[in-house]
Amino acid sequence: MLRIKNLKCSYGSIVAVHGVSLSVKKGELISIIGANGAGKSTLLLAICGLLKNWEGEIVFQDKDLKGMSPPAIVRSGISMVPEGRQIFSPLSVMDNLKMGAYTMYRKGLKSQVEEDFDMVMEMFPILRERAHQLAGTLSGGEQQMLAIGRALMARPRLLVLDEPSMGLAPKIVEMIFNVITTLQSQGVTILLVEQNARAALKISHRGYVLETGKMVLQGSADELLVDDDVKRAYLGRDYGDFYDGRDA
Amino acid sequence: MDDNKKKQWTENTIFLVVILGCGLGVDNTYYLQIMTFIGINTLLALGLNMLMGYAGQVSLGHAAFYGIGAYTTAILSGTYGISPWAALVCAVSCAVFIAFVVGLPTLKLSGYYLGMGTLGFGMIVNILFREWSTVTGGSSGFVGIPMLEAGPVSFMSGRNYFFLVWMVVLVAVLLCRRILSSRMGRALRSIHDGENASLAVGVNTHFLKLQIFMFSAALGAVAGFLYAHFVMFISPESFGFMVSVKMVTMVVIGGMASVWGALLGASLLTLLPEVLHGFAEYEMIIFGLILMVVMIFMPQGLTRGLLDIYEHSRKRDKRHGN
Amino acid sequence: MLDISVEEKEQLKLERLQSTLNRACKNVPFHRKRFLEKNILPEDIVSLKDLTKLPFMDRTHLGTHYPYGLFAVPLRDIVRIHTAPGTGTNPSISGYTRTDLLIWKKLVARSFEAAGVTSLDIIQIHLPPGLANWGRDYKDGGEAMGAGVIPNSPLSLNKTLMVLRDYKTTTLVTTPAFALQLMDHMFDRERNPNELNLKRLILVGEPVEGKLVADLEERLHVDVWLNYGLSEIPGPAIAHECRSHCDTHCCGSHCGLHINDDHILPEIIDPATGTPVPMGEKGELILTTLSARAFPLIRFRTGDMARFVPEPCGCSSPLIKLEWLKERADNMIIISGIKVSLDQVKSTLQKALAVPCPDCTVERIRRDGTETLGISLVMDDVLFSDEIKELQQLISQTEKLLAEQVGVPIKICLVQKRVL
Structure with a gap:
């Protein structure tokens, strides 16, 4: 569904991503893991059209994304849940969700939008409770759910999430990842960028490892979870290892 | 949602009543004149408020559109004798068109650069007014702007013009509120909150900003039209950099992102100089001080500030009362 | 797993190649230096064709950089080291991480599958000491398939034959030389091949003539399958024969072997000039690993001559086909593998x-x-x-x-x- 070849992204004269190639097939859940500053977010910005300065090839469903504006990319079926959530604080929860369906209104699909509201509220009951509350007053986890709900309102074919676990408590992270897994089982193709490599790989089909802007490893999630390099650099120790005395 | 609508309707009705009351109740031509000026300034503030308060775009040269509105109608109806109402249409179209042409490249800038861009634009237009003397009358100004007439009614006297201006203001207020509660308004507020997230959701931010810029230019042109036919004499000074700054100040003091804030700010900045006339040489100092105090203690503007005080005192009363 | 479109496969190969080059450049000073010498960065390789920009490596490098010079991972990640006499004073070695071993097990299993081996089969391995490393890999692959395995051991011909008969071995993995010897031995002693349960022979170590294969198949009543591998590094079963190998053995070769080009990228070049030859012409086989972690090989000159078989294969495998030729490009001779x-x-x-x-x-x-x-x-x-x-x-x-x-x-x- 998504095919990237030799993507090179620069901020001015600084090259952040050096010739990265990756692919996402329909229905897959792919994770990109790597340390801070590895270029993961830059990669996502390029995909969503928010970064203008990139070379290489990004093809989504046989359409070349080069030069496409972000709204056009959203219309072709890619929705992003940005880093740090970036929900619209002065707007209410409902208004935020309505914003997510912005492109839908344009196509005159108002009834579909109503359906989607229900779908999102069902997935995130807490949002139904807080429907008229200002988004800026929600907790971190609730904001993340709102951000995901907002992206879902555009009925995306590819959902891109930028560090959904950032700044959230472990229990909330678990919940969010459960939601992501549920979405994937409903047929949404998902591209996930995460620093929490263990949680991400556990729910993914395949993974890619990015280091200082270069792709150094890829493979099935199982392969990566047992790979020594990955374990050392990104997986840290699972809390279970402390109790069982296992060596991670 | 319905509560909100009800609230709006109540506010609008009160507004209408107040206008009617002032217009019919006040007899002093001087006061009527001042209130008419407040009305014209409110139009300017409304337009700029939408741009600055909701779309988050600063414009330091908005007096240009004010001037374009005034000069277009002056030239067309004064020099060429075209009916002023036709001239109005031309003035607004002219302003909107220029806003489109200028906004297209400029609104891609942000922050300081946008400010500088609009500043430059304002200055260029002002120089045009001054230098193109054959058409505009140059620095000495343009005389002989005809009076407005609509059938049997002639808009010369204070009361008639007062109602003309304030009806236009009412329409503008309704229009602005309509826009703000629509999908477009939501999108505007989202742009203000975070443009990247807005783009990520599919909002064509550049186009939207351009539209609001054109709308505010239109309002400015209407204000210019009304001003020209009110005072019947215009000069470039009335549309210079200081006026742009005054417009921005009105919006900021009154409270950005608030329709009534525009009204409040316009009122304050029109009345204050009049009130301070008595202080002669201290006028500017006191003016400046008042502005500073307001900004320090109520940075969100008077509307928000006053509302906060009101709510605060209500809470205190509640606590004391119960 | 193998039923993916051509486009997807090309993308997969490109991704793996790029990450291999990145890892090699980052972790192996030898590769990094050679990249610098040619003034190339891994990101300059934007398509599979760009591989030709990179320098070759050969066996001498393996010996020169003994012991750790070509490892791309820390020593503690190496779980196995294969050794071979090498071409110089140093032995030539190669290393494997856990992941590498897993991949090799998968590739050997692939070759078994293509030969029709199932979990009901009994695999016996008889290889000379020089191919002992392969012995281990075939055993692992066989176990991964769930088949019964009789690993390599130094039995005499007679005793090997006894085991073959009494334990009803269905699959024998061995060298052509041994197979020939077995056949001659049986016929010298007028033993009936039907007393063995042998169904198939998997021949490894060197290319075989069609005539010999035909002989073996006829006289031993078995199916013969060829596997190609490198004895020192990565391992056996780099390429294997598929189900649609010629039943008539009319052609001189055996219609070609499928090379696992999703893990190893093959090229055929002119040994004298180093330039790629047109598709279908013969030349030296060059291999580049795509998923090796411990020991990445970039454009390794195998010294084996081969050619690509451009005609699509009867079986549905998307892996590209090679014909392994008897000649050698280098000045080497194979003794017992x-x-x-x-x-x-x-x-x-x-x-x-x-x-x-x-x-x-x-x-x-x-x-x-x-x-x-x-x-x-x-x-x-x-x-x-x-x-x-x-x-x-x-x-x-x-x-x-x-x-x-x-x-x-x-x-x-x-x-x-x-x-x-």
């Missing part, structure tokens, strides 16, 4: 005999199931000595030295200079 460099032989002879340029011919002697490197040394005045004993001592010393160097048995014969 071990590659011996003729240059090394010559230079060692030179040193041992203290003769500037020994005139000799080298050939492989097959006798009684063993292979020996036979050297016919032309006796000339320099070598000649009255004392037979002295000469004999010199010869035996040289034999010992050579054997230690190259790891195969050596037999030196003195011959008369041919008078024209």
Whole structure:
């Protein structure tokens, strides 16, 4: 569904991503893991059209994304849940969700939008409770759910999430990842960028490892979870290892 | 949602009543004149408020559109004798068109650069007014702007013009509120909150900003039209950099992102100089001080500030009362 | 897993190649230096064709960078090291991480599957010591399939035959030489091949002629499958035959082997110039690993001659096909699966005999199931000595030295200079 070849992204004269190639097939859940500053977010910005300065090839469903504006990319079926959530604080929860369906209104699909509201509220009951509350007053986890709900309102074919676990408590992270897994089982193709490599790989089909802007490893999630390099650099120790005395 | 609508309707009705009351109740031509000026300034503030308060775009040269509105109608109806109402249409179209042409490249800038861009634009237009003397009358100004007439009614006297201006203001207020509660308004507020997230959701931010810029230019042109036919004499000074700054100040003091804030700010900045006339040489100092105090203690503007005080005192009363 | 479109496969190969190059450049100073020398960065390789921009590597590098010079991972991640005599003073080695071993197990299982092996089969492995590493890999692959495995062990021919018969081995993994020996032995003793439960032979180690294959199939009543591998590094079953191999063996080869090009990228080049040859023409086989973690190989010159088979295969496998040719591009000879460099032989002879340029011919002697490197040394005045004993001592010393160097048995014969 998504095919990237030799993507090179620069901020001015600084090259952040050096010739990265990756692919996402329909229905897959792919994770990109790597340390801070590895270029993961830059990669996502390029995909969503928010970064203008990139070379290489990004093809989504046989359409070349080069030069496409972000709204056009959203219309072709890619929705992003940005880093740090970036929900619209002065707007209410409902208004935020309505914003997510912005492109839908344009196509005159108002009834579909109503359906989607229900779908999102069902997935995130807490949002139904807080429907008229200002988004800026929600907790971190609730904001993340709102951000995901907002992206879902555009009925995306590819959902891109930028560090959904950032700044959230472990229990909330678990919940969010459960939601992501549920979405994937409903047929949404998902591209996930995460620093929490263990949680991400556990729910993914395949993974890619990015280091200082270069792709150094890829493979099935199982392969990566047992790979020594990955374990050392990104997986840290699972809390279970402390109790069982296992060596991670 | 319905509560909100009800609230709006109540506010609008009160507004209408107040206008009617002032217009019919006040007899002093001087006061009527001042209130008419407040009305014209409110139009300017409304337009700029939408741009600055909701779309988050600063414009330091908005007096240009004010001037374009005034000069277009002056030239067309004064020099060429075209009916002023036709001239109005031309003035607004002219302003909107220029806003489109200028906004297209400029609104891609942000922050300081946008400010500088609009500043430059304002200055260029002002120089045009001054230098193109054959058409505009140059620095000495343009005389002989005809009076407005609509059938049997002639808009010369204070009361008639007062109602003309304030009806236009009412329409503008309704229009602005309509826009703000629509999908477009939501999108505007989202742009203000975070443009990247807005783009990520599919909002064509550049186009939207351009539209609001054109709308505010239109309002400015209407204000210019009304001003020209009110005072019947215009000069470039009335549309210079200081006026742009005054417009921005009105919006900021009154409270950005608030329709009534525009009204409040316009009122304050029109009345204050009049009130301070008595202080002669201290006028500017006191003016400046008042502005500073307001900004320090109520940075969100008077509307928000006053509302906060009101709510605060209500809470205190509640606590004391119960 | 293998049913993906051509486009997807190309993308997969490109992704794996790029990450391999990134890892190699980052972790192996040898590769990094060579990239710098050619003024290339891994990100300059934007398509599979760009591989031609990179320099070659060969066996000498494996020996020169003993012991750790070519490892791309820390030593603690290496769980296995395969060794071979090598072409110089150092043994040639290769390393594997856990992940690498998993991948090799998968590839060997693929070759078994293609040969029709299932979990109900019993696999017996009989390989010479030089291919002992492969013995282990085939055992692992067989176990991964769930088949019964009788691993490599130094049994005599008779005892091997007994095991084959009594344990109802269905699949024998061995060298063509041994298969031939087995066949001859059985027929010399007029043993009926049907008393064995053998269904298939998997021949490894060197290319085989179609005639020999036909012979084996007919006389032993088995299906013969060829596997191609490299003895020192990555391993066996780099390429394997598929179900649609010729039933009639009409063509000289066996219609080609499928190479696992999703893990190893093959190229065919002209050995003299280093440029790629047009599709279908023969040349030297160059391999680049795509998923090796411990030991990445970039454009490794195998010395084996081969050609791509452009015609699509009857089976549905998307893997590209190769025809393995008998000739060699390098100056090597295969003795019991071990590659011996003729240059090394010559230079060692030179040193041992203290003769500037020994005139000799080298050939492989097959006798009684063993292979020996036979050297016919032309006796000339320099070598000649009255004392037979002295000469004999010199010869035996040289034999010992050579054997230690190259790891195969050596037999030196003195011959008369041919008078024209």
